[in-house]
Amino acid sequence: MDLHNNTVKGSSLSLFQKERQLQDENHLDPVKNAADNETQRSVRKSAAIYKPETTTMNNIVASLFRLTQEEDNTCILLRVDAVIEVKFQTKLGSNDQADLYVPDDAEVSGDCSNEDEAKLILKWKNFQFTWEFSKTLGGERWYVKKLELIINTVDKHFEHIKTDDKIVTLSTTQNYGTLLFMTPVGQSYSCQKEISVVVSNVNQPTMKGYVLLRAFTVQPFIFKNDEFGPAYQCSPIGARAMRTETVPFIFGITLAAVAVLTVGGYAVFRHFKIKKVQYDTME
Numbered sequence: 386m387d388l389h390n391n392t393v394k395g396s397s398l399s400l401f402q403k404e405r406q407l408q409d410e411n412h413l414d415p416v417k418n419a420a421d422n423e424t425q426r427s428v429r430k431s432a433a434i435y436k437p438e439t440t441t442m443n444n445i446v447a448s449l450f451r452l453t454q455e456e457d458n459t460c461i462l463l464r465v466d467a468v469i470e471v472k473f474q475t476k477l478g479s480n481d482q483a484d485l486y487v488p489d490d491a492e493v494s495g496d497c498s499n500e501d502e503a504k505l506i507l508k509w510k511n512f513q514f515t516w517e518f519s520k521t522l523g524g525e526r527w528y529v530k531k532l533e534l535i536i537n538t539v540d541k542h543f544e545h546i547k548t549d550d551k552i553v554t555l556s557t558t559q560n561y562g563t564l565l566f567m568t569p570v571g572q573s574y575s576c577q578k579e580i581s582v583v584v585s586n587v588n589q590p591t592m593k594g595y596v597l598l599r600a601f602t603v604q605p606f607i608f609k610n611d612e613f614g615p616a617y618q619c620s621p622i623g624a625r626a627m628r629t630e631t632v633p634f635i636f637g638i639t640l641a642a643v644a645v646l647t648v649g650g651y652a653v654f655r656h657f658k659i660k661k662v663q664y665d666t667m668e
Contacts, residue, residue, distance in 0.1 A: 576619035
């Protein structure tokens with residue numbers, strides 16, 4: 386919606402009507418609301434507003450992050466409204482929570498030099514949010530191997546935090562398998578349902594983070610067009626299905642391994658059996 390062009394034509398508005406119109410426009414202005422109230426993290430200035438036909442979250446403002454490699458070719462694209470909630474204990478014994486969001490102007494870096502591994506790093510003051518991508522053994526699918534959040538606890542959000550560590554790392558490694566958001570290579574993973582991913586650290590039992598991904602589309606290993614490929618949609622039930630999406634793949638790999646071992650074992654058995662029969666016959 387173009388709020389600047391969405392005005393009433395003519396000059397016959399009363400003072401009351403003008404004041405009411407100004408209030409309505411300010412209420413709908415995501416940039417102004419974000420400046421007036423930092424807790425409204427879902428409406429803020431952004432690089433891109435994503436409004437697909439299938440989503441009901443039309444007020445979500447998603448940021449677009451692009452990592453380029455040699456010759457300015459895009460290798461990773463991430464479009465998301467990312468909110469991070471970090472729960473922690475204070476030195477006073479109470480529980481507290483820091484509500485953060487990944488800003489639009491986060492510094493983007495990473496590595497796409499390996500054809501089977503890739504990394505996207507988003508940095509802003511006192512925080513670093515890293516996405517690690519990998520391909521399956523056959524190179525047909527990609528997945529997120531790890532999400533990692535590095536926190537400098539001197540940040541104002543963590544006043545009186547109960548830890549002696551200045552730098553704290555929270556990640557998905559201990560909470561999920563290694564196959565988040567598995568998607569065919571050449572396609573983007575897209576989900577308009579809110580996804581909640583837990584990040585933690587066994588050495589920091591008093592801290593736990595929740596990464597909330599909304600209006601979410603991501604794709605590594607981009608090799609042409611510099612834009613998102615065809616969307617591989619997440620399950621309609623969203624985050625609850627996230628950890629079960631890779632079960633068929635894992636089951637298939639396991640079944641294939643069992644089949645190979647069975648056939649291989651039978652072949653070895655037949656080989657030695659035939660040799661024994663031939664040896665006995667010669668005697």
